Amino acid sequence: MAIRHLEEYRDPEISRRIVDKIKNFSGKKVRLMEVCGTHTMAIFRSGIRSVLPETISLLSGPGCPVCVTDQNEIDSFIILARKKDVIVTTFGDLLRVPGTESTLQKERAHGGDIRVVYSTFDALEIAGKNPDKKIVFLGIGFETTAPTIAASILSAKEMGLNNYFVFSAHKLVPPALHALLKSEDIRIDGFILPGHVSVIIGIRAYIPLVEHYNVPCVIAGFEPTDILQAVFLLIKQIEARKSKLENGYQRVVTFKGNEKAQKIMHDVFEIIDVPWRGIGIIPKSGLMIREDFSSFDAKKVFDLSVPNAPEPRGCACGQILTGIKTPPECPLFKDICTPSDPVGPCMVSSEGTCAAYYRYHGDS
Numbered sequence: 518m519a520i521r522h523l524e525e526y527r528d529p530e531i532s533r534r535i536v537d538k539i540k541n542f543s544g545k546k547v548r549l550m551e552v553c554g555t556h557t558m559a560i561f562r563s564g565i566r567s568v569l570p571e572t573i574s575l576l577s578g579p580g581c582p583v584c585v586t587d588q589n590e591i592d593s594f595i596i597l598a599r600k601k602d603v604i605v606t607t608f609g610d611l612l613r614v615p616g617t618e619s620t621l622q623k624e625r626a627h628g629g630d631i632r633v634v635y636s637t638f639d640a641l642e643i644a645g646k647n648p649d650k651k652i653v654f655l656g657i658g659f660e661t662t663a664p665t666i667a668a669s670i671l672s673a674k675e676m677g678l679n680n681y682f683v684f685s686a687h688k689l690v691p692p693a694l695h696a697l698l699k700s701e702d703i704r705i706d707g708f709i710l711p712g713h714v715s716v717i718i719g720i721r722a723y724i725p726l727v728e729h730y731n732v733p734c735v736i737a738g739f740e741p742t743d744i745l746q747a748v749f750l751l752i753k754q755i756e757a758r759k760s761k762l763e764n765g766y767q768r769v770v771t772f773k774g775n776e777k778a779q780k781i782m783h784d785v786f787e788i789i790d791v792p793w794r795g796i797g798i799i800p801k802s803g804l805m806i807r808e809d810f811s812s813f814d815a816k817k818v819f820d821l822s823v824p825n826a827p828e829p830r831g832c833a834c835g836q837i838l839t840g841i842k843t844p845p846e847c848p849l850f851k852d853i854c855t856p857s858d859p860v861g862p863c864m865v866s867s868e869g870t871c872a873a874y875y876r877y878h879g880d881s
Contacts, residue, residue: 520780526740535745536568537551542752548574548695548704549751550840552690553711554868555739561872563741565748573748576840577694577873579793580711582658583610583866584838587792590686591616591862596821597653597684598624598631603819604647605631606640607761610866613859617826626827637669640670643773644673644681653682653815661713663687663804664778667785670806671815684815685786688716691722692802693793698730707733707751709744712766717782719774720764727762752862785810794828794862795835837870844874851875 523558536758542808551557557577560566566575595616598605605621610635625631630650634640637654638839644652656666666683673681686864690711697703710723727734735756737747747765754760764770782804791803815821828835832854844850844863854860856875863871 526738526742528657528742532568532745535742535749539745540570541754541755544570544572545755546572546574547706548576548840549707549709549748549754549791550578550705551709551737551744552578552580552694553709553713554584554866554870555713556580556709556711556737556744557873558643558868559739561873562869563744565741566841569748572715573752575748576705577844577870578697578708578840579825579838580659580690580797580869581838581863581866581870582662582688582861583614584834585688585693585795586657586686586792586862587610587794588617588828589771589792589823590684592618592823592826593684593816594621594665595619595624595820596721596761596823597655597815597819598629600651600819602649602651603630604643604652605629605655606634606643607631608635608657609633610868611655611657611731613865614862615829615859615865619855624767637666638672641672641676641678641681642704644678648680650681651682651818653684653819655686656683657686657688659688659690659711659714660717660782663786664717664782666774667781670785670810671781673813674810679812679824682813683806683820685804686791687786687804688791688793689802689804691718691726692823693721694726694800695729696793696796696799696802697839698726698732700839702841706755707735709751710734710736711745712736712738712743712770715766715770715774717778719760720770720772722774723762723801727760733760735763736766736770738768752778782865786868792832793838793839816840817825829860832861835862837857837863844871847871 786804
């Protein structure tokens, strides 16, 4: 995309006009959830909350991959890091997420070979250079990253790398939205749907959500104008009492999505029930490596049995991920739980809601 074209989505005058349109509505109290962690950070960074009417509440949803990773999965990562012949490769955000007894960062300080990589293909390169070691990539993320991790398994098979493994902790976004709307404790009047995920899965993936729950949904990009436009479209639907699915990110999101990426993902992974932090087990919301590729499945190759782990005591991360609470309502926020000494993953990740509140001093 040309820089000039991108700047149009950051034009303050256009943003002001959209805000004026939003303020012209009736003033009914509404609760809108931005599903994506990148949206959460963009909202704080651009000060969007401060220009919206007080009647509009923006809730942060379970759209941070690190944050929704189950506590037992974090503990399994730590077990892997303690194995003498294993090199653990991971994205940086995972390093400081607290497990029950430790973190990957602490394990590295104690001699564990844990390496931060920027892509799965960095991990493949490490596997090629260390044939006497077992290289494990910690596969977390949504539909955005799952195809690239699936592609790394296909590449490892083609290259004959028998020392490369993936721990699949992938989550799927649409089933989580269904679970939120089924909950009696959560009131959501509309969804700002994730842009990156939607590029992969397409508009059609959300049709059952709108049809079944009659909830307004708008796919949004990540510039201020994108997000404000999504809020405007949602308020317009709510006022008209007519729910529908709208694409506010037409420059990159299509109806069918990236079918090539979808095929790679489903060739390597199969859909299963998995636990989400703060929500519990959601049916058909995760990805497991298929039997055809079981020799690359870290869960099957290594003994990773761990006892059921409770959430960190006093941590409200689970309720924050579902929009029941905001970070300032957590008794640990800014006092016991800080970015330098986090208790829960929402304070660790660059897309975490608590980290966003802490960094931008949000109190609303």
